[in-house]
Amino acid sequence: MATIAFILLCHKDPEAIIDQAQRLTAVGDYMSIHFDARASPADYQRIRAALHDNPRVVFAHKRAKCGWGEWSLVQATLHAVQAAVDAFPRATHFYMVSGDCMAIKSAEYAHDVLDRDEVDYIESFDFHSSGWIKTGIKEERLIYRHPFNERKNKRLFYRSIAFQRRFGLARSIPADLQIQIGSQWWCLRRRTIEAILDFCRTRRDVMRFFRRTWIPDETFFQTLVRHLVPETEISARTLTFLLFTDYGMPVTFYNDHYDLLLGQDYLFARKISPQAHEMKRRLGQLYAARGVDFQISNEGRSLFRFLSGRGRVGRRFATRFWETESSLGRERQLMIVICKKWHVAKRLVDQIRQVTGLHCVDYLFHEDHTPLPDLGGIQTNLEKRTRHRRALMRMLFDYHKTDRMVVCMDPSGLDLLHDFCSDRAQTRLLEIDCAFSDDYLTGHARRVGLAGERTPPETLARLLPTIRHDMTFESDQIRDSDFENLYRIREQQAAAENAPAVAGFLGVPLATAHDIVALDHLFTD
Known part of the structure; x- marks a missing residue:
């Protein structure tokens, strides 16, 4: 039977993290926590103290200072994954979650899903032809080095790209890799995780390449899984339900979304509002429940597009000259x-x-x-x-x-x-x-x-x-x-x-x- 080691990356809300760890491990699963080194030391100590006696929780041996779009997010994930592999030899699957995620099915249901098919669940689509990137730079993410963070130093970020383009400093992608892209919320089998860790130790050239790419958490694991695992053993989807607005911002779920979330063909949802206390309570009870019959309707995405579109009635751009x-x-x-x-x-x-x-x-x-x-x-x-x-x-x-x-x-x-x-x-x-x-x-x-x-x-x-x-x-x-x-x-x-x-x-x-x-x-x- 499947046993999950959750890989939790977080940086705030210690009470929610403690509750989440206790809830997910109470049914026999495990958790490895990486708490951002930039975050409050007092919050980190509070989490460690609360979970000190839980043998099913481990903390990353090293903590990275994380920045959006940077290699530090991948590094933090690798630290947490390594800690989980060392501490939990009985874990069969490793599931990435954030502090804003919550299970929308029971543990019994989740384990049955993972037992049903011998596959890795990870979005992984061809970087160049899939159209996964909707706006912003694309090929420049890979062929140029990115020492600056676009959100913190926008001017230096784009000046660096312009400098490298002007002087022909584009670099080559490792010849044996076909770069893939997709969501960072994956669930991988143990042998896949171990193969990735071995690859990281032996292929320093690939590690150097990804350290200077932009937003590598959308390409690193996605590329390596496709490189190391047969296509027949990959399900190119995420098991975490998430929606984005027209502006690229994640949709937040509240108490009245409870029934909607249960009807989706996913195991977790992101992201749950910190104020959705009633839904968190109900989802927490649900994860430990047994014998629950879930009615999967899976209309969440189309329903969101329909309802959000009602607010745009009457808008129209100027008529074209023709x-x-x-x-x-x-x-x-x-x-x-x-x-x-x-x-x-x-x-x-x-x-x-x-x-x-x-x-x-x-x-x-x-x-x-x-x-x-x-x-x-x-x-x-x-x-x-x-x-x-x-x-x-x-x-x-x-x-x-x-x-x-x-x-x-x-x-x-x-x-x-x-x-x-x-x-x-x-x-x-x-x-x-x-x-x-x-x-x-x-x-x-x-x-x-x-x-x-x-x-x-x-x-x-x-x-x-x-x-x-x-x-x-x-x-x-x-x-x-x-x-x-x-x-x-x-x-x-x-x-x-x-x-x-x-x-x-x-x-x-x-x-x-x-x-x-x-x-x-x-x-x-």
Whole structure:
């Protein structure tokens, strides 16, 4: 059975560290602690005194003065790992945690996960091709030496890079290494850890190389594991659940995130608020529990993106010059069907196509696989279509040799509606007002990744009002925009009541409009 030696790097909050050590070792696991040499000596002595009698806790024999982005973080980890290897011969796995991490599963569950597959868990992706680095310097992290800390001496940091670039002082990457990158929160088997320590003793050239790289805690272990372990024995993921904001800052979890965290397919979470006392108490009890059945829904990341995005409604950058300076043509008519239930809009548009012979296009700005002709590449993906929206529509009018066209759009595309309605062309809108049952909203949440098949009913009960409000809000925005030619049909109305709106929208006789909307299954889910 798996036995874990936790590698804890910390620098503050001695009470939390003491609680964490006692909690994780109480079920038979171990812990090796490295407390930053820059931190308070009194706090360090307090931790040592409190854990002195715990045989399952050991402290790193050497302490490094740690700095973000520096080699000192890797050195501190190696000190703690070596202490754990020496002190705990029965440890089968070594798991990196911080003082802000907490277990979100029971020890029983965690041990079963580690016993299930004979692999190392570590994010490790190709440094150059993976796109893992989103902003800042990339190749410069490796090929130049970094004696200065970017956060402490920004001017010297970038002057050093400029100096080395100017005088051609780039260095070579060790020839036998393929540099990898990923999260520093890994869980490695004992034989992998021992192989890494042996490698560190024999390959001084590699150690010298990483000592002067920038942010080596994201590359050192990731590279060595790939170098030393067969690919079939590596799971390129972390077992620690963490989220980042759009600004690259880690998301902090509070008391009301308890149920969300338990539903994620991870063993630990980072980072837990120091003020989340109730959640810490509950998670602490959970780790020692037995026989707990966890319902894994794993919707945390998509749910965070959805909910955090609600705060950005209405923001938009200035229009591009090709949008403001181009027109579809004053003589052309663009008719836009707006509906959240795409299958309903497609049914209506198919009826329009059959009854009137008008050329119709489905959700071309929302659905990547919408059939479109070859327009020189502008149609190849949603990003290009949206960026060159007017040019795309003008080319479609030209391609089909028509001056009247119907397209479908999602209510979320308010900026698209404003843009086309401000064009010199004649633009008319038809909003389809559908009813949204709880069953439909549940299916929608699962289709878009906000919930899974095993998401608890309580979580769905809290989520559905947010989704319903989001859809209502989109419709309200359309109505508040006071579009000049906006028509509306409703699911609750009979075909005879909806026909006048369709007649005005398409500019066809009322009898023709009635034939279009008199489809028995138009609103069927």
